[in-house]
Structures are given as structure tokens and as C-alpha cells.
Amino acid sequence: MTAETEMRITEKSRIKRAPTRAVYDRATVDAILDAGLLCHVGYVIDGAPYVTATCHWRKGDRVYWHGSAASRMLRTVTSGVPVCFTVSHLDGIVLARSGFHHSVNYRGVTLFGEAVKIEDEGEKLAALKDLSDRLTPGRGEELRPVNDQEMKGTTICALEIDEGSAKVRAGGPVDDDEDYDLDVWAGVVPVTTTLGAPIPDPRLKPGIAEPAYLREISIGQAPKA
Amino acid sequence: MTAETEMRITEKSRIKRAPTRAVYDRATVDAILDAGLLCHVGYVIDGAPYVTATCHWRKGDRVYWHGSAASRMLRTVTSGVPVCFTVSHLDGIVLARSGFHHSVNYRGVTLFGEAVKIEDEGEKLAALKDLSDRLTPGRGEELRPVNDQEMKGTTICALEIDEGSAKVRAGGPVDDDEDYDLDVWAGVVPVTTTLGAPIPDPRLKPGIAEPAYLREISIGQAPKA
Numbered sequence: 001m002t003a004e005t006e007m008r009i010t011e012k013s014r015i016k017r018a019p020t021r022a023v024y025d026r027a028t029v030d031a032i033l034d035a036g037l038l039c040h041v042g043y044v045i046d047g048a049p050y051v052t053a054t055c056h057w058r059k060g061d062r063v064y065w066h067g068s069a070a071s072r073m074l075r076t077v078t079s080g081v082p083v084c085f086t087v088s089h090l091d092g093i094v095l096a097r098s099g100f101h102h103s104v105n106y107r108g109v110t111l112f113g114e115a116v117k118i119e120d121e122g123e124k125l126a127a128l129k130d131l132s133d134r135l136t137p138g139r140g141e142e143l144r145p146v147n148d149q150e151m152k153g154t155t156i157c158a159l160e161i162d163e164g165s166a167k168v169r170a171g172g173p174v175d176d177d178e179d180y181d182l183d184v185w186a187g188v189v190p191v192t193t194t195l196g197a198p199i200p201d202p203r204l205k206p207g208i209a210e211p212a213y214l215r216e217i218s219i220g221q222a223p224k225a
Numbered sequence: 226m227t228a229e230t231e232m233r234i235t236e237k238s239r240i241k242r243a244p245t246r247a248v249y250d251r252a253t254v255d256a257i258l259d260a261g262l263l264c265h266v267g268y269v270i271d272g273a274p275y276v277t278a279t280c281h282w283r284k285g286d287r288v289y290w291h292g293s294a295a296s297r298m299l300r301t302v303t304s305g306v307p308v309c310f311t312v313s314h315l316d317g318i319v320l321a322r323s324g325f326h327h328s329v330n331y332r333g334v335t336l337f338g339e340a341v342k343i344e345d346e347g348e349k350l351a352a353l354k355d356l357s358d359r360l361t362p363g364r365g366e367e368l369r370p371v372n373d374q375e376m377k378g379t380t381i382c383a384l385e386i387d388e389g390s391a392k393v394r395a396g397g398p399v400d401d402d403e404d405y406d407l408d409v410w411a412g413v414v415p416v417t418t419t420l421g422a423p424i425p426d427p428r429l430k431p432g433i434a435e436p437a438y439l440r441e442i443s444i445g446q447a448p449k450a
Contacts (some may be wrong), residue, residue: 044272049274050237086276105279128238139320150325190422190424201397205407206408214410
């Protein structure tokens with residue numbers, strides 16, 4: 001697979017509203033995907049739309065998500081149908097001098113394509129390790145191996161990062177010229193995702209120290225380099 | 226409209242995976258909707274799924290969202306087609322003693338139905354006031370009136386809170402009995418949404434104080450009673 005530097009722009013993926021906020025470079029798309037833990041996956045059953053929130057992770061040119069092999073969402077999206085995959089971060093509330101120009105700062109990615117089911121056992125194990133490493137690098141080695149029943153009960157699917165786009169709004173309000181003289185507060189209230197202090201399970205075995213990686217988890221912001 | 230206390234359960238809205246996490250009471254559904262600012266709306270164009278992230282607000286038995294009258298999303302969802310509306314909150318990362326039982330704590334709502342366009346001008350103005358009051362009660366009165374062009378350029382749509390469900394996971398990991406003896410840290414890393422200190426616009430008129438409501442904004446958690 002060649003490393004692409006730009007997303008493929010199609011009638012589906014071209015941003016139509018507020019096109020100045022559109023971003024098609026892969027570095028931006030990847031950073032937005034990597035900052036997220038929760039995605040929303042859209043699919044169609046009997047002509048009707050369904051949206052399922054689930055956890056995702058990225059590796060190279062693909063995003064992955066997984067769940068129970070019995071999941072209707074996973075059975076549907078791996079059956080060769082079009083999928084819409086989105087990750088969105090809310091970064092701020094933008095208060096303008098008129099109601100009309102109020103806005104939010106955000107980073108979002110939308111991908112289109114067909115998801116594929118990862119069938120190969122080695123590939124599945126590698127993908128599960130990537131998921132674990134995304135949040136808690138090294139934890140995979142501490143855990144017991146995945147057993148056959150768990151493996152059989154888990155479906156993992158992947159979608160190429162190819163047709164899609166990012167949309168980003170940042171910065172302060174942009175008001176109509178004549179409104180700058182109004183006696184109204186204007187600015188931005190920042191919104192961030194915060195990770196709290198880890199809460200040990202009441203049944204935690206005595207003597208087990210809190211792993212260092214728990215304090216390194218990052219969601220919402222770009223992961224530390 | 227009668228005040229419903231339960232969601233309408235249908236083949237679409239009945240939770241199939243992890244049904245013990247399903248919640249159908251309206252109080253829970255409303256609290257999850259009210260805690261959110263960002264929703265994801267699913268719709269179908271030419272048989273393909275699209276998911277758009279946008280801001281929503283609730284009033285009584287309806288959720289609302291809005292945008293440019295030229296928005297393809299809004300033109301589509303107000304054309305009498307099925308819509309899937311979702312709001313999701315990530316509340317924690319659940320670290321279990323096996324990879325398989327890792328999970329996330331979350332609160333999510335999914336609604337199904339057909340959205341309607343708010344055509345009446347008075348109703349539109351009232352809806353915009355509700356949006357403003359959701360985050361910044363009282364700010365609506367400080368702003369200049371919406372002008373005709375802005376009114377014409379804005380489409381607001383509404384969806385009944387009727388067919389749908391909530392799904393909630395909370396608490397610590399649930400491990401296989403034989404895994405509780407493993408030497409692995411287990412517990413929850415809480416995830417919260419945090420509002421930062423307001424950043425005044427560089428062009429803010431001198432002498433304008435920061436409104437008190439800016440420090441009262443709540444997202445992600447249930448709004449203060």
C-alpha cells in the first residue's frame with residue numbers, strides 16, 4: 001500500500017457547506033482519527049439509516065472497529081455495503097455578537113467505503129494488540145492470551161482511509177462588520193476531554209501497582225509525539 | 226402532546242446487543258440528550274449512508290438541529306425520509322483482566338423517525354431561543370434580533386422523541402471468574418468533558434464584562450437542576 005498524502009475527493013467526500021473548513025490532507029485526517037476513541041458508523045438496512053457508536057483505532061491506511069460476532073452492525077457493514085465512518089471532536093463554543101454567527105470549534109473526519117472483515121487469525125490478534133496499544137501501550141503483554149472462544153466471538157472490521165475528508169473550525173467568532181460595535185461579550189469557551197484519576201476495581205488483587213501508562217492516556221487531543 | 230414516560234420499542238429501537246444495558250425510560254433518554262451538544266444524524270441518499278455531526282437541543286418531546294438552508298443534510302432529512310439521530314457520551318475506559326472484557330462506560334441515545342422542517346417564523350424564533358438558552362440562559366436577550374436574511378438562510382428541523390432507546394454502561398470491569406486471580410491492574414479511567422476559561426475575542430469592545438452564564442455551561446454531564 002502506498003502512503004497517500006491526500007484524501008480521494010469524490011462527489012461523496014467533497015465538503016459542500018463551509019468549504020473553507022475542508023481539509024483533505026492525510027496528516028490532518030490521521031491526527032483527528034488518532035485523537036478519537038469513539039466513532040459513529042452509518043449503514044443502511046432495508047433503506048433506513050442506522051448509526052452506531054463504537055470504539056475505533058487506526059493502523060496505517062485503515063481504521064478498525066470491532067465487537068460481538070453476533071452484532072447486526074458488524075454483520076451488516078462487512079457484507080459489502082457502503083459505510084459512512086465519522087469521528088468528531090468538539091473543541092469550543094464560539095459566542096458571536098449575533099445569534100446567527102454563533103458556532104462551535106470542532107475537528108471531524110468522514111470516511112466512505114466498504115468495510116472488510118478481518119478473517120486471518122494472526123491479523124486479528126495483531127489488530128487487537130493495536131487497539132490495546134492505542135490507549136495503553138504495553139498492557140497487551142500483561143494480559144493472558146485471547147482464547148479460542150473469545151476469538152470466535154469477536155468480529156473485527158477495517159475500512160480504508162481513502163475516500164473522505166476532514167472538516168475543522170478553530171479560532172474566535174467572525175461577526176458581521178456592523179456588529180463589532182455591539183455591547184455583547186464575544187469569544188470562545190474551550191471544550192476539552194479530561195481523563196480522571198484511575199479508579200481501581202474493588203476486587204483488585206492486593207499489591208498490584210497502578211501501571212504508568214494509565215496516566216498517559218490521551219483522548220480528544222492529538223496523541224503525544 | 227402527552228408526556229410519555231417510556232420510549233416506543235420497535236424492531237428498530239429494541240437493543241439487541243448487551244440488552245441489560247438498554248434503557249427505555251424517557252427521563253434517562255432526556256438526560257442523555259440534554260447533556261449533549263453534538264449529535265450524529267444518519268440519513269440515506271441514493272442508497273448510501275451519510276452521517277453528519279451537528280449541534281442539537283431538546284424541548285419537550287422533540288430534539289432539534291439546524292443549519293444553512295442550503296445544507297444537503299437538512300434538505301434531505303426534512304424531505305420525509307427515515308432518520309437515525311444519535312447522541313453519545315464517553316464516560317470511562319474500563320480495563321479488565323483480559324483483553325476480551327475491556328470496555329468503555331458510556332451513555333447513548335438513538336432515535337428513529339422522520340424529521341420535520343419548522344416553517345412558522347414564531348416557532349423558528351422560539352427554537353433558536355431554546356438553543357441559546359440551552360447553553361447560555363439569558364444571552365438571547367443581549368443579542369440583536371435575528372434579521373430576515375438570517376431567518377431565511379436558516380433551516381431548523383425537529384424529530385419526535387418517540388421510537389428509540391438509550392444504552393448505558395457504568396461501573397467497573399466484569400471479568401471471568403478464573404481471571405480475578407491474575408496479577409493485572411483492573412479498574413476504570415474516567416473520561417469527562419471539561420469547559421475551559423472563556424477566551425475573549427481580541428476585538429471585544431472595551432468594558433464588556435464576562436457574563437456569569439459562561440461559567441455555568443455544562444456539557445457531557447447532566448445539566449445542573
